[in-house]
Amino acid sequence: MYRIRKIVLAFLLLNLCSVIMCGCAKKETPVETGVTQTEEKLVIGMSFDSFVIERWQRDRDIFVQAAKELGAEVNVQNANGDVEKQREQIDYLVKKKVDVLVIVCIDSDALTESVAAAKNAGIKVIAYDRLINNADIDLYISFDNEMVGTLMAQSLIDQGLAGGKVIMVGGSTADNNVSMVEAAFIQVMDQNNVEILDRTHCDGWRAELAADYIYEHRDLVSECDAIMCGNDNVASQVATSLAVQRLAGKIMVTGQDADLEACQRIVEGTQIMTVYKPVDNLARRAAECAVALAREEEIQGDDVGEIDNGGKVLPFVRLEPVKVTIDNMDEVIIDSGFHSREEVYLNVK
Numbered sequence: 001m002y003r004i005r006k007i008v009l010a011f012l013l014l015n016l017c018s019v020i021m022c023g024c025a026k027k028e029t030p031v032e033t034g035v036t037q038t039e040e041k042l043v044i045g046m047s048f049d050s051f052v053i054e055r056w057q058r059d060r061d062i063f064v065q066a067a068k069e070l071g072a073e074v075n076v077q078n079a080n081g082d083v084e085k086q087r088e089q090i091d092y093l094v095k096k097k098v099d100v101l102v103i104v105c106i107d108s109d110a111l112t113e114s115v116a117a118a119k120n121a122g123i124k125v126i127a128y129d130r131l132i133n134n135a136d137i138d139l140y141i142s143f144d145n146e147m148v149g150t151l152m153a154q155s156l157i158d159q160g161l162a163g164g165k166v167i168m169v170g171g172s173t174a175d176n177n178v179s180m181v182e183a184a185f186i187q188v189m190d191q192n193n194v195e196i197l198d199r200t201h202c203d204g205w206r207a208e209l210a211a212d213y214i215y216e217h218r219d220l221v222s223e224c225d226a227i228m229c230g231n232d233n234v235a236s237q238v239a240t241s242l243a244v245q246r247l248a249g250k251i252m253v254t255g256q257d258a259d260l261e262a263c264q265r266i267v268e269g270t271q272i273m274t275v276y277k278p279v280d281n282l283a284r285r286a287a288e289c290a291v292a293l294a295r296e297e298e299i300q301g302d303d304v305g306e307i308d309n310g311g312k313v314l315p316f317v318r319l320e321p322v323k324v325t326i327d328n329m330d331e332v333i334i335d336s337g338f339h340s341r342e343e344v345y346l347n348v349k
Contacts, residue, residue, distance in 0.1 A: 042072035042294045044287075045093030045123075046102045049130075050081045053205065053233055054259045056104065059129075059283045063102075066287035072099075072294070081204050083110050090114040099294040100124045102286065106204075108133045108176035112311075124293040127309075128286055131176040134311040138293055141286050141317040143277045145177045149184030151323040152254045155273040156226050159252055162192040164225035167217075168199040169210045169238060171230030178230060181256075185228055197224050207233040214241035221245070226252035232262035232274055239270050258324055263333055263344045266326050276322045276332055285317060 044067055051057050064074045075093060079086035083106045093101055094117055101118050105111055108131055115135040118125050125132075127140045156166065166189060171178045178201070189196060197220055202209040210229065214221055214237075221227075221242075229235035235255030242248045248270045255262050256275035265271035289299050299315050307316035324332050334341050 042291060043098045044072050044074045044100045044102060044290050045096065045098035046074050047077045047079060047086055047089050047093065048104045049079060049106045051078055055257045055279055059279050062280050062283035063287050066284040067290065070287060070291045072291050079106060081106060083107050087114050091117065094118050094121050094123060098123060100126065100290045102126045102128050102290055103132060104128045105130050105132050107174040111135060126286065126290055131309055133176060133309050135309065136312060137314060139289055139299060139315050139317065140307055141282065141289060143319045143321045145180035146184040148256055148275050148321050149181035150188060151275050151321065152228055153185045153188030155254060155323060155325065156252055157188065157192050159272055161194055161226050165195045165197050165223060166226045166228055167197050167221065167224045168228045169213060169230065169234055170201045171234065172203055172205045173201050202230065202234055207237045210234045211237040211241045214238055218245065224251060229253060229255045231255055232257045232259035235271055236261050239265055258333060258338060260339050260343055263329060263339055264347060267329060267345055267348050273323060273325045276324045282319055289317060
């Protein structure tokens with residue numbers, strides 16, 4: 001009996017040791033779960049001047065979609081043309097700890113401190129389409145604004161303006177692009193002996209100010225051969241005011257952005273040209289750059305140069321704009337899908 005108890009006890013001890021050893025072995029052996037750690041989603045903060053200008057809505061939609069395809073989400077803020085509100089929204093995005101901040105500024109000289117706050121928080125900053133002066137931004141992406149002015153001017157010269165007279169109705173002087181466009185435009189005017197009768201600007205890009213100017217300067221307007229407009233929204237107000245005075249089609253009008261109404265006026269004969277800036281390309285390229293900066297990658301490409309914003313020399317992704325007239329409307333605007341044929345030729349029989 002004693003011997004049987006010894007055998008049973010030995011058997012139990014052997015089983016206990018086996019369990020203990022298995023438990024130890026289990027601890028030391030890594031378990032394959034098949035689950036890998038996912039990368040945290042990037043967040044891009046985007047602050048817009050406003051959505052009054054038709055093209056900004058398209059920029060927003062394409063940028064957001066492109067960023068999504070690249071694995072980032074976008075927090076969009078709209079300042080409605082209010083500089084102080086834009087500062088507050090940038091501060092909000094900084095507190096939200098976004099990875100990159102993309103700004104369509106209202107005033108090129110008003111965001112130095114806001115940019116500094118973002119950079120102090122370790123956030124990369126991109127100036128989208130409008131340069132932010134005297135600020136430590138990481139990238140500026142836009143179209144060649146000097147070329148925009150040259151295309152406007154050369155179109156007028158091609159239509160016989162040499163030796164004639166022009167009025168310039170520009171956009172907001174707070175927008176750094178305005179000075180670049182106008183400087184290039186004036187250079188071509190000087191080269192072709194064109195007299196600039198007057199220059200005025202629409203503060204805050206308020207296009208209705210252009211209409212006020214045309215009504216208040218009827219005598220001067222009747223003397224000019226052409227009116228250079230800061231964008232198509234301004235051109236729309238100018239064209240309407242000229243129509244009231246029965247001058248539509250008699251005075252040449254230029255613009256930029258290829259807004260639908262501008263394209264309609266071109267085929268109708270009340271605006272001679274617009275400058276098409278492929279915002280699809282700009283928005284997608286900007287999304288690529290934002291994601292690259294967030295990942296600490298270098299911005300590369302044939303479109304990358306440099307620009308001095310008064311505070312530093314920084315990378316400048318420069319895209320080329322395209323002149324649009326009645327001769328290439330179908331090729332540039334319709335074939336690209338920017339506007340449909342039915343929309344552009346709506347009022348043409």
